Amino acid sequence: MSSQGGFGQSKEFLDLIKSIGEARSKAEEDRIVLREIDTLKARLSSPNITKFKLKEYLMRLIYVEMLGHDASFGYIHAVKMTHDESLLLKRTGYLAVTLFLNEDHDLIILIVNTIQKDLRSDNYLVVCAALNAVCRLINEETIPAVLPQVVELLGHQKEAVRKKAVMALHRFYQRAPGSVSHLISNFRKRLCDNDPGVMAATLCPLFDLITIDVNSFKDLVVSFVNILKQVAERRLPKSYDYHQMPAPFIQIKLLKILSLLGNGDKKSSEQMYTILGDIMRKCDSASNIGNAVLYECICCVCSIHPNPKLLESAADTISKFLKGDSHNLKYLGIDALGLLIRISPEIAEQHQLAVIDCLEDPDDTLKRKTFDLLYKMTKSSNVEVIVDRMIDYMISINDHHYKTEIASRCVELAEQFAPSNQWFIQTMNKVFEHAGDLVNTKVAHNLMRLIAEGFGEDDNTADSQLRSSAVESYLRIIGEPKLPSTFLQVICWVLGEYGTADGKYSASYITGKLCDAAEAHSTDDTVKAYAVTALMKIYSFEIAAGRKVDMLPECQSLVEELLASHSTDLQQRAYELQAIICLDAHAVENIMPMDANCEDIEIDKNLSFLDAYVQESLEKGAQPYIPEDERSGLSNISNFRSQDHESSIHALRFEAYELPKFPVPPKAPSILSSSVELVPVPEPSYVADVHQPATSALTVSNSGSSELKLRLDGVQKKWGRPAFSSTTPSTSSGDTFESNNGTTRHESISSTKSKVHDVSYDSRKLQPEISTEKQKLAASLFGGASKSDRKQSYTGQKVSKTNSHGADKSNLAKVASSSDNAAVIPTSQPPPDLLDLGEPSVTSSAPSVDPFKQLEGLLDPTQDTTKLSSGGVGVPNAPDIMSLYADMSLSGQSTTVANPPPNAIKTHLAKQPSKGPNVQEFLEKDALVRQVGVTPSGQNPNLFKDLLG
């Protein structure tokens, strides 16, 4: 035993440590460290530093970095120290290097040589130090430099070296699996090492290997089972015991490995049953470590091929965990329950009250774990309560990481189990409102699609009701400040699509709202784009319906603003809007058909509908189109052009924009080549073109009649990229767009443009998906929902589409009337699952407890009786409180132990300098240790008596 201040540490070092220890604030500590940095810089630059001094400086450097400051000025000294002869100095040097440098640091290369030398050392402690460094510093590139030596050391006579060599190989495997793939057999060999330490270390790489490829290691099941048996029978040296448990950490690692090997493998699993049963029986459930092993056994039992007996004792253990006072055990119990319900769902029922207690617990960790469990047992019958709970919790927390996770879980569950579309939309609204920026944009698109597709063809009234209610709720929400962008996009889209559909709201009201939204989020181009498109749809619907359109002044100013926007996309939309408003009803109806967003759209990539036009132009003497890649050998003039285009691929064009086109003599070659990047468009001037449609009665045809086109070529050509400038195909793809309205049509536009606006546009695509998944989901929901179905149905939120919606509703209604909540548990009869209602039989009037009513804090008169009747599980609250008291009084002691008076450390520190030399105090301390010993419990008040003063 050593004491502070002895051992040749300098006064300076002691003072430094003392002052750091006494620092009362982070700021004070920072001041000390900054001063220390200056001192060290000065000291390290002086030429003659003794080795011993240098070691001390290194430790001080470690402090500097540990306390959050940069000590890179001293790294080189750490590297130098690794060369030292003295073992202590060498190891300190290695330690400092591993703490300072990451594996890709430039200085590493200076150490590789030293490491190689040290691996060859006669002193096994030097070899160990070098192997430690190998595990931290060797990266993929330097592996070959040390690999042969490390492999050789696997056979070293010292077990400590063999152990570390195994771990070095493990590290190589982690960094670059390929580098050691031919050495896997070495791990197998080391598993049979005489030394238990080497064997235990070998379990680490084997665990990793087995995780990746189970089948190659099935032959080892017998060995692992044997080892575990020997460990459990206390064949290992006593020094591995921990709190009377034989090598528990090795047992746990072995159990982890077995659970991998036995997963889905009956034959292997059968070999494990006996030993698992033995361990579970013998395990000391009074100690933490015993429970840790038990928990690992449960994990294993739940992972391997099920065995009724083992499952039973797992269930017993879980209920012990859950009934205990310790939150740690409850935490494990909840976790284990989540594993076990996968195999025996009925077990959840016994523990419902314990689960609810945990959910209500103020301890955040426990609460989250319980949400994990609920997430695992969600089904259509209980989804509403669970998701509502999750959302409430999500709103209450600030932690972004977890908020994101729980939001995506809500979405996932809602998509999978939604009992009605109405509910789904409401739920989504809540999620979006509170965590809209955290969820995947895909979710927004799913929501839009749901609203668009509704319940399906057979139930149009329900569809329109759904949409009306969505519109209504969005009109209410849209004015709120700080809505997430994704949510606003959904809102704009829905308002544009269905805002005026039911005639309840006037176009000017909706457009006003949309303009407000666009204005309020003027920095968000995507929202503005959605808003403008929505405006366009509303106006086109108005025009198509034969009503006169009066653009609101604010709308006009918005459009004007956007016409000059920096975003070409917004400009394009604004121009399109302007153009459409001037068209006549018939044309608009064709461009923007009502409620056609679900129709498929076909894109004619060959632009075959332009053939006739091209032919005509050619006949008039135009030059044929030359694909871009063949263009380089063109005449001088176009050479200049094409060079220019090449450079413009990745940059803006800097030459003047083309003027709006004037009727051009068809034979002028220079002009034609100026539009090489364009499919020749049917010219004349921009203005004339816009007005043209109004005067001519038009039919949309494949021939690519130019009349209908929005004449936006001028705009597009501004930022001309060769492939991009084709409004022509998208605006006049007459063969398909008749059946499509705004959104999807836009998609086709943006798909041609998406190279420019990749990010925002790809995500806007709403691809209609085939509904086999939905059908499966629906079947699984109504035919007794089972967990196994859930993973198939990510996008299948359209719960009731294929199945009769009416039936669903009446079912729900029945349930609701009988229990005023969807989740009912008949405790008097054995239901298939916790919180499951599934069958109408649930509505029986047997005494029932709805756990979620308790969640809501509602008092139910039947509650108490059922609690009692549900067997030993339902512990009423009163005893719980009692036990809580007991718990408090118990831990009271440890609290006082663990809470020294605030100035304890100070007084203690004040005592320190005399501590070392003070023999009497030292002896007292020693005597105390002998007398008390190190007791395992950690509650031992003497363990840290020193600190407590």
Next chain:
Amino acid sequence: MGIRFVLMVNKQGQTRLAQYYEYLTIEERRALEGEIVRKCLARNEQQCSFVEHRNYKIVYRRYASLFFLVGVDNEENELAILEFIHLLVETMDRHFGNVCELDIMFHLEKAHFMLEEMVMNGCIVETSKSNILSPIQLMEKAS
């Protein structure tokens, strides 16, 4: 990977030992340590010894004014890690004798050496106290 870092931090949030098994910059470490200690300090004795933080699970145990914190990933057995902390403390206790915060501060390198013996590549490799301490004792004798 298992164990991602081992920290010892006192009640004032001052770091007393830090060992990371994956690379984080100094700023990242500083921020992480601050956040974790704040989280753990806000918890009481009855609550779980486990806290989720970002993508880590923190298992912590408090001895007098010193917190031992171990960051692990999801596959780890939390209760076993909690006992691992105690094993570490017992080992230090055997070496220093009634170990306290100052023992660790004055002999930081030894605390690190013990940890080096116990954990490699984020895995627990040695749990026998005599195996952990013998190289350190030999080294002490030699110098």
